[in-house]
Structure formats: C-alpha cells, structure tokens
Amino acid sequence: MSKLPQNLKYTEHDEWVRIDGDVAIVGITDFAQDALGEIVHVELPEAEAEIARGDAAGEIESVKTVAELFAPVSGTVVEVNGDLDDTPETLNEDPWGTWIFKVRVSDASELDELLDAAAYQAKIDEA
Numbered sequence: 001m002s003k004l005p006q007n008l009k010y011t012e013h014d015e016w017v018r019i020d021g022d023v024a025i026v027g028i029t030d031f032a033q034d035a036l037g038e039i040v041h042v043e044l045p046e047a048e049a050e051i052a053r054g055d056a057a058g059e060i061e062s063v064k065t066v067a068e069l070f071a072p073v074s075g076t077v078v079e080v081n082g083d084l085d086d087t088p089e090t091l092n093e094d095p096w097g098t099w100i101f102k103v104r105v106s107d108a109s110e111l112d113e114l115l116d117a118a119a120y121q122a123k124i125d126e127a
Contacts, residue, residue, distance in 0.1 A: 004029075005096055009111065010120035013070040016096070017114055024073050024111070025099045028060065031124045033095045036062040042088045043069075044080040045101050051077060053110050057101065060091070072114060075106040 004010075009017040014032035018025040033039065041061040051057050051071040058069040079102040084090065090098045105111065115123065 004117040004121055006117045008096075009072075009114035009116065010123075011070065011072045011114060012123065013068075014124075015070060015072050017072045017111075018099075019105075019111065022105050022108070023078060024075070024103050024105050026057075026069075026072055026101050026103065027099045028069070028091060028095055029120075029124075030095045031127075032067075033092050036060060036067060037064045038062055039088045039091045042084040042091070042100065044082070044084065045069075045071075045077045047077055047080055049077045051075065051103060053107075053113075060088075069100065071103065073103060073105050073107070073110045075103040078102050078104050 043059040045057040057071040
C-alpha cells in the first residue's frame with residue numbers, strides 16, 4: 001500500500017479530494033482500488049448535475065463487485081474524466097493521479113467534514 005498523500009482530504013467511502021479554489025477534484029484511494037481489484041468500468045456522474053454530499057454520484061465496476069462512488073461535497077459537477085470510459089484500469093495503475101470528476105463546491109463548510117491523511121490512515125488500519 002502506498003503512502004497517503006498529505007495534501008488530500010479523504011472520505012469514509014475511500015474517495016480522495018483535492019481542493020482547487022472552489023472546485024473539489026475527486027478520485028479513489030489506493031486502498032479502494034486494491035479492495036476492488038481489476039476495474040473494468042466507471043459510471044460517471046453527468047456534467048452539470050447537482051449532487052449532494054453523501055449521495056451516490058456514480059459507480060465503479062470491477063471483476064469482483066460494483067461499488068458506488070459517493071459525492072464528498074455538495075455542488076455542481078463541472079467536469080468528468082471521459083478517458084475512464086475507454087481506460088478504467090488507469091484507476092488501478094495510478095489511483096492518486098487519476099481523477100474521476102470535479103465538483104464546484106456549494107457549501108465550503110462541508111470540506112471540514114472530510115478526513116485528513118492521519119484520520120483516513122487510522123480508518124483503513126482498522127479495516
């Protein structure tokens with residue numbers, strides 16, 4: 001398992017979040033991709049969709065299972081990574097460098113609910 005990037009925030013559902021101004025860039029953690037196994041399909045949220053924190057925003061399908069992708073914050077989806085339609089396996093190859101979608105944050109206070117690297121490490125250590 002790779003070392004957790006300290007500059008990211010994390011969710012209880014194993015997504016990572018990088019903040020860029022008022023946009024949250026969302027991907028899945030190395031822990032998540034390892035648990036899922038070989039990823040074969042990603043169902044992306046719709047661009048311009050309004051999403052609410054904690055709601056399912058898409059799905060990640062692997063050879064073992066299908067996992068929901070949860071919205072880490074509320075807001076408007078401003079961009080999705082369409083490359084994942086053709087190459088979903090990049091989430092296995094580079095989980096820290098492969099983003100899934102970007103959302104313009106509508107309530108910045110929700111960012112305070114995300115886990116820092118130490119809290120997320122403690123969570124996965126218990127798993």
